[in-house]
Amino acid sequence: MSEIFGGVFSGKTVLVTGHTGFKGSWLSLWLTELGANVVGLALPPEAQPNLYEQLGLQNLMDSRLGDVRDLELVQKILRETRPEIVFHLAAQPLVRRSYDEPIGTFAVNVLGTAHLLEAVRKTSSVRVCQVITTDKCYENREIDYAYKETDPLGGRDPYSASKACAEMVVSSYRASFFTRTPSPLVGEGRDEGKTKMGSVSLSSTRAGNVIGGGDWAQDRLIPDCARSLMAFRPIAVRNPRAVRPWQFVLDPLSGYLRLASLQWSDPQKYSEAWNFGPRLGSARCVGEVVDLVLKAWGSGEKRDAVDPSSPHEAGLLQLDSSKAMERLNWKPVYDLEAAIARTMEWYRASQEPGFDAFNFTRGQIRGYAAAALKAELSWAGHESGFPLPMP
Numbered sequence: 001m002s003e004i005f006g007g008v009f010s011g012k013t014v015l016v017t018g019h020t021g022f023k024g025s026w027l028s029l030w031l032t033e034l035g036a037n038v039v040g041l042a043l044p045p046e047a048q049p050n051l052y053e054q055l056g057l058q059n060l061m062d063s064r065l066g067d068v069r070d071l072e073l074v075q076k077i078l079r080e081t082r083p084e085i086v087f088h089l090a091a092q093p094l095v096r097r098s099y100d101e102p103i104g105t106f107a108v109n110v111l112g113t114a115h116l117l118e119a120v121r122k123t124s125s126v127r128v129c130q131v132i133t134t135d136k137c138y139e140n141r142e143i144d145y146a147y148k149e150t151d152p153l154g155g156r157d158p159y160s161a162s163k164a165c166a167e168m169v170v171s172s173y174r175a176s177f178f179t180r181t182p183s184p185l186v187g188e189g190r191d192e193g194k195t196k197m198g199s200v201s202l203s204s205t206r207a208g209n210v211i212g213g214g215d216w217a218q219d220r221l222i223p224d225c226a227r228s229l230m231a232f233r234p235i236a237v238r239n240p241r242a243v244r245p246w247q248f249v250l251d252p253l254s255g256y257l258r259l260a261s262l263q264w265s266d267p268q269k270y271s272e273a274w275n276f277g278p279r280l281g282s283a284r285c286v287g288e289v290v291d292l293v294l295k296a297w298g299s300g301e302k303r304d305a306v307d308p309s310s311p312h313e314a315g316l317l318q319l320d321s322s323k324a325m326e327r328l329n330w331k332p333v334y335d336l337e338a339a340i341a342r343t344m345e346w347y348r349a350s351q352e353p354g355f356d357a358f359n360f361t362r363g364q365i366r367g368y369a370a371a372a373l374k375a376e377l378s379w380a381g382h383e384s385g386f387p388l389p390m391p
């Protein structure tokens with residue numbers, strides 16, 4: 001397993017912010033499997049249960065609990081741990097919560113990103129940095145159109161706007177500090193006192209609605225479905241006609257890892273924004289997804305819970321990922337049916353007495369890598385002749 005992605009992560013120190021969350025836990029586990037020394041920076045896990053503790057990640061990585069709103073702390077952690085690769089996932093990621101906590105959402109998602117980049121700027125060990133934003137960072141025109149990396153940023157709700165702002169922070173840091181022709185002040189404060197123009201490759205990544213086992217967040221479709229099915233309650237469907245680019249958690253994560261491995265090899269070439277969504281045409285509405293969940297679970301029912309007074313959420317959102325497909329030889333491995341099947345398998349298994357989340361989740365990662373190899377994706381080893389990952 002450590003040889004896939006060109007073996008780039010093996011033996012490297014990799015910082016994952018947001019490692020106590022859903023995607024951060026999957027990414028941290030995958031990175032440990034790839035042989036990385038993983039460092040985490042996040043708040044303590046919020047939900048109970050949570051994937052971070054279920055996987056026992058606190059014993060597999062250097063987990064630092066702290067707040068990205070604290071610049072001194074972020075700088076101290078980078079100074080102490082000296083990561084070579086950074087994935088920034090820490091965020092307030094929920095649209096509905098952003099209506100209740102707009103200032104907190106902007107503080108974490110915008111200032112938190114600026115703090116992380118400032119710490120990167122001052123830590124000379126960092127060569128690759130990736131900021132995870134979202135498909136919701138685009139100005140959503142609610143039309144049948146898949147957004148490209150060159151489309152205007154925007155955001156009506158505070159979450160979406162905060163992620164569009166985070167994108168602008170990334171662009172500003174890239175242009176001001178991390179390109180080969182920066183302003184004359186760049187390089188001041190890098191900890192070895194050297195000016196290292198062009199030495200940090202800074203990308204931003206925009207994925208769709210991610211699904212997978214171990215997401216226990218409130219107000220998200222799949223965790224809400226899983227909780228209802230486990231409690232033999234009908235699934236309450238709030239927004240049945242909203243269309244989203246759904247994708248299995250390992251699809252965007254394989255994109256992040258593939259991109260980071262290429263950023264490592266050629267820092268300037270990939271230092272830009274990237275979409276990692278499902279195949280064009282595979283965005284589906286919430287109602288259809290719930291039907292597929294029920295089919296995969298094999299029992300249960302849904303009920304209409306449309307609330308006309310609930311805050312605005314985008315109705316139609318699609319991503320165009322052709323740039324990543326062409327330039328990174330990345331593509332989604334699972335279609336929606338397979339993504340939902342793997343996801344519900346995880347939740348069903350989690351109900352069994354003595355459920356071993358670590359081995360089950362690791363098995364899903366290995367199964368995914370094997371499927372990617374079969375699909376001839378170069379990151380999985382096909383082009384470089386790496387052996388098939390062991391199941």
Ligand SMILES: NC(=O)c1ccc[n+]([C@@H]2O[C@H](COP(=O)([O-])OP(=O)(O)OC[C@H]3O[C@@H](n4cnc5c(N)ncnc54)[C@H](O)[C@@H]3O)[C@@H](O)[C@H]2O)c1
Pocket residue numbers: 017018019020021022023024041042043044045066067068069088089090091092093108112132133134135207208209210211217
């Ligand atoms: N889940 C999705 O469908 C989806 C889709 C697109 C983009 N994203 C983005 O991916 C990233 C991860 O999302 P997720 O679904 O895993 O979210 P999550 O809520 O499960 O995890 C969020 C993580 O951020 C950390 N965090 C929050 N506030 C923090 C703070 N002030 N200081 C330090 N850490 C803090 C939490 O502790 C947690 O580890 C986010 O940036 C999110 O915007 C998620």
